[in-house]
Amino acid sequence: MKQLLAAIDPIAIKLGGFEVAWYGVIIGVGILLAMYLASSEGDRKGMPQDFILDLAFWTVPIAILGARAYYVLFELGYYLENPGQIFQIWNGGLAIYGALLTGALVVYFFTKKKNVPVMLTLDVLAPGVLIAQSLGRWGNFINQEAHGAAVTREFLEGLFLPEFIINQMNIKGTYYHPTFLYESLWSLIGFALIVYLRRRPNLLREGEVFFSYIIWYAFGRFFIEGMRTDSLYLFANIRVSQLLSIILIAGAIAAWAYRRYNHYPKDSFYTDINLGMNTTKE
Secondary structure, eight states: OOOOOOOOOSEEEEETTEEEEHHHHHHHHHHHHHHHHHHHHHHHTTOOTTHHHHHHHHHHHHHHHHHHHHHHHTTHHHHHHOGGGTTOGGGSOOOHHHHHHHHHHHHHHHHHHHTOOHHHHHHHHHHHHHHHHHHHHHHHHHHTOSOBSEEOHHHHHHTTOOHHHHHHTEETTEEEOOHHHHHHHHHHHHHHHHHHHHHSTTTOBTTHHHHHHHHHHHHHHHHHHTTBSSOOBSSSSOBHHHHHHHHHHHHHHHHHHHHHHTTSSTTOBOOSOOOOOOOOOO
16 A cells, blocks of 8 residues: 655745745636736736736735635635634635626726726737636645545546546545546636637627636536535535536627627627737837
């Protein structure tokens, strides 16, 4: 029998009484990568200088608050009994759908204020958000959360996983489905696919990169959520994320079809053209 190694320490840095959790480090790296990708694409689209940076200044903290509020809301009984843990986000408990919903609202109002097309902005942001989600799941891996049902070591070895993943999936003597990995890989594949499609001339119109992201992520999340053991429930057997995934897929398909049928925006394909916005450096 292979020797079982100690689980990965969830704390990345310890300086006296100051601690930095791997969860926060990984989330931070994902956010920075998403900002870099969005800024690069924004430049190609002729967006105003520093627009993405200014947008991130408002969107990131509000989205994190939204992610936590969403999670706490559906675990309200526990947090009413343990109010001191409400703000301990380094221990996990950030719901991506909460971040997406609140983040989208911030994007809507910010773009209206700056007179930048909201759907184009969502197109620019979507691939970076997806790669950030892919990275973020590794924070769940470090915290040994967001896993599936119990499995055998032989099952995990049959997936040809590296030893460090198999070892980390051993939680108190039981091995679990690495659903964090399934979602991470699904998001990574989606990122590559969407970026490829975005580069195809006269294929996707404005808004359709964003719709592609919503449909891809929600479709995978629906099935992966069904494998998890820590789901948030709306009612007895209705998982919140699965219900929301269905709503988002249906909404994205309907919006995509409506905009195509009505030629809206007319002949506005997602190509590398300057939008004619004010890009004067300040």
